[in-house]
Amino acid sequence: MNRDELQQVLEYAREHHESFLPGYLELLRFPSISTDPAHQADLAACGDWILAEMARIGLQNVRKIETEGHPVLYADWLAAGPEAPTAIIYAHYDVQPIDPLELWDSPPFEPTIRDGRLVARGVMDNKCGIWGNLKVLESFLQTLGRLPLNIKICFEGEEECGSPNMAPFVAAHKGLLQADVLVNSDGEIDFEQPIQSYAMRGIVSAEITVRCAQEDLHSGLYGGVVQNPNHVIGAIIASFHDADGHIQIEGFYDNVLAIDAEERQRLREAYRLQGAAFEAASGTENFWAESLAPRQERATVWPTLDVNGVKGGYLGQGVKTVIPAEASCKVTMRLVPDQDPEQIAQLLEKHVQQFASDTADVQVRIAAKAWPFTIDPANAAMAAVQQALHTTIGKSAIFTRSGGSIPILGMFQRELGIPMTGLPYGAGGKIHAPNEYLILADFSTTIQLAIRFYCELAKLRPTDF
Amino acid sequence: MNRDELQQVLEYAREHHESFLPGYLELLRFPSISTDPAHQADLAACGDWILAEMARIGLQNVRKIETEGHPVLYADWLAAGPEAPTAIIYAHYDVQPIDPLELWDSPPFEPTIRDGRLVARGVMDNKCGIWGNLKVLESFLQTLGRLPLNIKICFEGEEECGSPNMAPFVAAHKGLLQADVLVNSDGEIDFEQPIQSYAMRGIVSAEITVRCAQEDLHSGLYGGVVQNPNHVIGAIIASFHDADGHIQIEGFYDNVLAIDAEERQRLREAYRLQGAAFEAASGTENFWAESLAPRQERATVWPTLDVNGVKGGYLGQGVKTVIPAEASCKVTMRLVPDQDPEQIAQLLEKHVQQFASDTADVQVRIAAKAWPFTIDPANAAMAAVQQALHTTIGKSAIFTRSGGSIPILGMFQRELGIPMTGLPYGAGGKIHAPNEYLILADFSTTIQLAIRFYCELAKLRPTDF
Missing domain, CATH: 3.40.630.10 (Zn peptidases)
Structure with missing residues (x-):
């Protein structure tokens, strides 16, 4: 042409x-x-x-x-x-x-x-x-x-x-x-x-559901007697990271490839040019997990786990004194080379199942996996x-x-x-x-x-x- | 007549x-x-x-x-x-x-x-x-x-x-x-x-709201860099009880009156007669916090804390890879003599504010208080x-x-x-x-x-x- x-x-x-x-x-x-x-x-x-x-x-x-x-x-x-x-x-x-x-x-x-x-x-x-x-x-x-x-x-x-x-x-x-x-x-x-x-990062997405009683109960009558799935889902969510932002799922980081000095320099240089726009678009000036690695590495070459949604019990206006039968959350993990999505999905499931007990049924459904x-x-x-x-x-x-x-x-x-x-x-x-x-x-x-x-x-x- | x-x-x-x-x-x-x-x-x-x-x-x-x-x-x-x-x-x-x-x-x-x-x-x-x-x-x-x-x-x-x-x-x-x-x-x-x-027990109800960024963000771009309020609300919920079901708010039990042997016996006798119906209506056979006290005492003369609702991020079907701007939960506490609802409300607020940080704004709104x-x-x-x-x-x-x-x-x-x-x-x-x-x-x-x-x-x- x-x-x-x-x-x-x-x-x-x-x-x-x-x-x-x-x-x-x-x-x-x-x-x-x-x-x-x-x-x-x-x-x-x-x-x-x-x-x-x-x-x-x-x-x-x-x-x-x-x-x-x-x-x-x-x-x-x-x-x-x-x-x-x-x-x-x-x-x-x-x-x-x-x-x-x-x-x-x-x-x-x-x-x-x-x-x-x-x-x-x-x-x-x-x-x-x-x-x-x-x-x-x-x-x-x-x-x-x-x-x-x-x-x-x-x-x-x-x-x-x-x-x-x-x-x-x-x-x-x-x-x-x-x-x-x-x-x-x-x-x-x-x-x-x-x-x-x-x-690009890979992804594993999952939905976690906790069930305790078979139906909603009055928290004035059964509080402290029947397990509340909101408490269990809270404990599960809290268990995912330590205070520094490190993911606490055993074996999660095992296969993560370290980046070399050249790559680190390339990411740093890229962030020097694009970081201001990236940060401005975040709508916050206070960033999280800063002790783990520089922002440009956390955003690209570190794996992450985010709870994208959590719900349980009464979500409307005002008060409803209920112990719900069920609570759930949605999780996505971003994977980096060489994390295997199949293996990471299994590690998540194993981690979350630690919260199952005779008072709380815990189900993990893996929605999607990608390398x-x-x-x-x-x-x-x-x-x-x-x-x-x-x-x-x-x-x-x-x-x-x-x-x-x-x-x-x-x-x-x-x-x-x-x-x-x-x-x-x-x-x-x-x-x-x-x-x-x-x-x-x-x-x-x-x-x-x-x-x-x-x-x-x-x-x-x-x-x- | x-x-x-x-x-x-x-x-x-x-x-x-x-x-x-x-x-x-x-x-x-x-x-x-x-x-x-x-x-x-x-x-x-x-x-x-x-x-x-x-x-x-x-x-x-x-x-x-x-x-x-x-x-x-x-x-x-x-x-x-x-x-x-x-x-x-x-x-x-x-x-x-x-x-x-x-x-x-x-x-x-x-x-x-x-x-x-x-x-x-x-x-x-x-x-x-x-x-x-x-x-x-x-x-x-x-x-x-x-x-x-x-x-x-x-x-x-x-x-x-x-x-x-x-x-x-x-x-x-x-x-x-x-x-x-x-x-x-x-x-x-x-x-x-x-x-x-x-x-009857008293009550304090509250709504806890966590805000991080000003609006929803893409978790593929900002995960691990911007704090996720779902994680903070999970940590708050997880902090309320220990594994035995004991409430972890400092000072929460300070004013709880001990019951005497006569009262204990009366509650035991009442539960002997009504306990089967109470348990059958719960829809579960596995009860929680059993090491704290007998069921009839946990249900009446012990104070409780229940999360009646929790929500944050995407609540619909499927996956949405979002870090929400906000997450919240609703809490009710049942109080027993001589817990002062005003004081308990303050203890809750103080406890929850421990989770506030430069990356997470935490608000506690007390909705109702009763003796x-x-x-x-x-x-x-x-x-x-x-x-x-x-x-x-x-x-x-x-x-x-x-x-x-x-x-x-x-x-x-x-x-x-x-x-x-x-x-x-x-x-x-x-x-x-x-x-x-x-x-x-x-x-x-x-x-x-x-x-x-x-x-x-x-x-x-x-x-x-």
């Missing part, structure tokens, strides 16, 4: 910035919350809508691939021929739950523009990855009638519930998913200080991102680890063995929180960036990866 | 057992949940309905007395003259919250009869105390045109939220409330083994209950302590200094729980019992109390 052609594509995307928007608002209106079974039909409708859009812009082999959970959306365009590389694009169309709803300034599924920001659940995480890629591919196809490289698309519908059905999906479709490089569009980008992540992974920061696809960044905004990304988890990326790496890079469209903030927002002007820039990136990739041969 | 007259009143109540029911169903349909501000209008409507019923049956000076909270319903009938004793009847028209709603077999405010049981929120606690007394008084007034003694009625609207406005109410209406004896109709009765309670109290089991009103029980069902009550709390009774005792007795109408089960029920045939018996009781009381002179 020559320079003129590239300029035509970039110009098309710029000119259509406004006209791309109504379609994006439609996509954002689907309440595609994958963790909540009540939204199953919304996920299906959202998936069908995206499939129709993929067909409309000229992608081929558009199809919905059913799984035990929400379907995967697949499409490809392979007419660039065997000399051109093949990239498989990953993003997800499911979104996080919306609570606490009362903290949203506008309804989460009624996208609203305020001060140049588009506010909606999923606008960052990760429907911008869906929409951005489709608009990039549309810009090529509308302008030139072709793409500069072969493309496969794999849009997932259950990233936000830990991708419980993706391991069998990937194993069953190795041929279909084979490519020279994986392009991950689930992530954020900060144009002040762009980052390329070369590692941590690292990629080679020097791979050709990462270099293509750097080149596109340099041309688009005159900056290079710094390399660092991400604290987050995208389970399917670890599966791709383990099953398909292909290199990967990140190509995020998420220029905004408040992911997983109320008032999640995308900066519209920056979203336009990410589309320019992506067009340049795909052209950079197209310069490579399949053997270059 | 002669024997014939008594028989006429008893007969009237028996004959009208069925026709009393529709009115009771109307009363039960008011969702008078006092702890929830959303039900304020329902409390008001329920109060107005009761006031109209009091006027309809011929009570005098019917009036609503406003407080800072829900109003007190007052009426009297004082035409028995100064030779006859004056009893003031206490019950409450507010009810407990209804959750967990999914465990109700029928909607809590749509009273339903199943197998001779009337199922509804408040059917036991304590609308049967309202309705039973009104039907007893109606039976006298309809049959004889008079009552055998002077009666005052004081129906409260905020017992279930700890009677936060009753102390100033009682202090401000000492004259109006003055009587020879207080008849408490908030309570349960078991005709297999009737009980008269001569002591424990004991009454003389040998008082004349208690004897009148014994006599009525004997005549009605051929049994006597055993004397024991109650583990529950009725704050206003302690206030009456401290402010007015009058003796009291219990006259419960609650023959059923599952108070404060789903499917609260009243056994209709036994409810009819309690009305017979109450008619006899008021006639027994009427035999006494004011100077007998």
Whole structure:
């Protein structure tokens, strides 16, 4: 593709910035919350809508691939021929739950523009990855009638519930998913200080339930006589960390790889550049577990355990003098190399079962497990991102680890063995929180960036990866 | 009142057992949940309905007395003259919250009869105390045109939220409330083994809130870096008891009066008779804190601390990888002589504030405080209950302590200094729980019992109390 052609594509995307928007608002209106079974039909409708859009812009082999959970959306365009590389694009169309709803300034599924920001659940995480890629591919196809490289698309519908059905999906479709490089569009980008992540943490999520009596009892009559599951769940939660923040599950740290001086220096340098923004976005000035390791290491290369939810008994206004029959909490652990999610899940279960007794039944249900992974920061696809960044905004990304988890990326790496890079469209903030927002002007820039990136990739041969 | 007259009143109540029911169903349909501000209008409507019923049956000076909270319903009938004793009847028209709603077999405010049981929120606690007394008084007034003694009625609207406005109410209406004896109709009765309670525990209720960051954060990004309030609330809950069940708040047991051998023996004897039913109703066979003291003492004469509710973060289905901004729990403590609720509230606050730090703001809000109290089991009103029980069902009550709390009774005792007795109408089960029920045939018996009781009381002179 020559320079003129590239300029035509970039110009098309710029000119259509406004006209791309109504379609994006439609996509954002689907309440595609994958963790909540009540939204199953919304996920299906959202998936069908995206499939129709993929067909409309000229992608081929558009199809919905059913799984035990929400379907995967697949499409490809392979007419660039065997000399051109093949990239498989990953993003997800499911979104996080919306609570606490009362903290949203506008309804989460009624996208609203305020001060140049588009506010909606999923606008960052990760429907911008869906929409951005489709608009990039549309810009090529509308302008030139072709793409500069072969493309496969794999849009997932259950990233936000830990991708419980993706391991069998990937194993069953190795041929279909084979490519020279994986392009991950689930992530954020900060144009002040762009980052390329070369590692993500794994995850184990679990729900712990304590039952004592068979039904709720009056605490004035049975307090001190019948065990209260709220007390047991409190004891379990309190047992997870010591006062310094060290996780107290026996064997938890056994397989954690120590980082070397070079890595430590790289993380320190990255944090020097991005730390202020990271800290400002936390909404606090007082950080936790400071004696364990520097913040940049705790946030990326240390494993964590967080109780994401706890509930038991009366949750409404005022007083209800009840001993509930049941209390529960939800836990996620972020894993680092070389923690094995299967083994960590077993250690958690063993630890928590210490709190079972004849007065308290304790159940641990493992919801999801995913491996941590690292990629080679020097791979050709990462270099293509750097080149596109340099041309688009005159900056290079710094390399660092991400604290987050995208389970399917670890599966791709383990099953398909292909290199990967990140190509995020998420220029905004408040992911997983109320008032999640995308900066519209920056979203336009990410589309320019992506067009340049795909052209950079197209310069490579399949053997270059 | 002669024997014939008594028989006429008893007969009237028996004959009208069925026709009393529709009115009771109307009363039960008011969702008078006092702890929830959303039900304020329902409390008001329920109060107005009761006031109209009091006027309809011929009570005098019917009036609503406003407080800072829900109003007190007052009426009297004082035409028995100064030779006859004056009893003031206490019950409450507010009810407990209804959750967990999914465990109700029928909607809590749509009273339903199943197998001779009337199922509804408040059917036991304590609308049967309202309705039973009104039907007893109606039976006298309809049959004889008079009552055998002077009666005052004081129906409260905020017992279930700890009677936060009753102390100033009682202090401000000492004259109006003055009587020879207080008849408490908030309570349960078991005709297999009737009980008269001569002591109730006090109560302190509190809500504890922990805030860390200003808003919810992504636990993949900020886990291990920003303090998680779920962890702090867990640590607070875990700190309340040791493994044996001993409460760990410093000074908590300092003023607890030891019981003597006679009392210990009385509680043991009472438990020998009632313990099996108490244990069967608990829904468990494995009891807690067994090393502290025998069950009958833990349930009555030991103080307790229960976490009635805990919540923080994501409470829905599935996974949400969030560090919430806030977590909270609700606590009630049951106090025994001579624990001072004011002092215990301060000790709780001091204990909990140990968990405050620069990463965690901790707030303790005291919701209600009430003194424990004991009454003389040998008082004349208690004897009148014994006599009525004997005549009605051929049994006597055993004397024991109650583990529950009725704050206003302690206030009456401290402010007015009058003796009291219990006259419960609650023959059923599952108070404060789903499917609260009243056994209709036994409810009819309690009305017979109450008619006899008021006639027994009427035999006494004011100077007998």
